[in-house]
Amino acid sequence: MTTETETDVFEEHRPVLLGVAYRMLGRVADAEDVVQEAWLRWSGADRSEVREPRAYLVRITTRLAIDRLRQVKARGETYVGPWLPEPYVTDFGDTVPDTAERAVLADSVSLAVLVVLESLSPLERAVFVLREAFGYPYADIAAMLDRGEAAVRQLAGRARKHVDERRPRYEVDPTQRRDLTERFLAAAEGGDLEGLMSLLAPDVRLVGDSGGKAKAPVRVLETADKVGRFIVGAARKGGVPDLSWRFLEINGGPAVLALSGGKPDSVFQLDVADGRVQAVYIIRNPDKLHSLAAE
Secondary structure (H helix, E strand, C coil): CCHHHHHHHHHHHHHHHHHHHHHHHCCHHHHHHHHHHHHHHHHHCCHHHCCCHHHHHHHHHHHHHHHHHHHHHHHCCCCCCCCCCCCCECCCHHHCCCHHHHHHHHHHCCHHHHHHHCCCCHHHHHHHHHHHHCCCCHHHHHHHHCCCHHHHHHHHHHHHHHHHHHCCCCECCHHHHHHHHHHHHHHHHCCCHHHHHCCEEEEEEEEEECCCCCCCCCCCEECHHHHHHHHHHHHHHCCCCCEEEEEEEECCEEEEEEEECCEEEEEEEEEEECCEEEEEEEECCHHHCHHHCCC
16 A cells, blocks of 8 residues: 555545544544544554454544543543533535435534533443444444443443433524524624514523633523523623624534634524524634634
């Protein structure tokens, strides 16, 4: 296998590897570091016995991500205020033509699901990601993790139950979410509290992630009244110079990137069900917006 072929094979599978690593870690920079380490392992390995490069690379990436996740948990990192995953630009394009598969991939990378995955053990999270997002058979996952198939099935069942119990049920129709997002923006910018309230579910939640490095609620806001008044109040106060908006597909759904002077200031995304906004996510931690600078 020539060096050029080695590189071509790796680059062919890079999107999948990054997808696995990001779902495992919830952090773009960490996922990219893991994929880079996987490349170093791949480029230095004896590939004469590698029959399935994709499976081999996914195994390496998964194990590296598990190690990274264990390090993060061992450090017991404290975080100021609510935590949300780092925004991840998703554009499945023609690589995922099947609507059902696209929906599964979008759901598995959603902010709501990734928040729930944070409470799983590293092994449970790996099994869940490989099985639910990428559809690997239990036998293949067992081989990747050096575990028995029965143990992997047990891990998968435990993870699936945990996620099902805690994951909010939202609709993934991007057209409806885009429409509600545009109406939400218009009402907020116009200071139209009544119009905004008409879009919010009674038990809507607002989760703001600043990491203590930008202005955002330090606690989750709940109920339409609290969320609506906060949004309108924040819009009236302004405070962001030279503000502009740009729509992106982030974490499997439409989202808005707010720019200040052309630089990322924040990301917000809505979760929708029954024609109402069920959750508002606002990410303002500047450390989580670096990867969006080039978008």
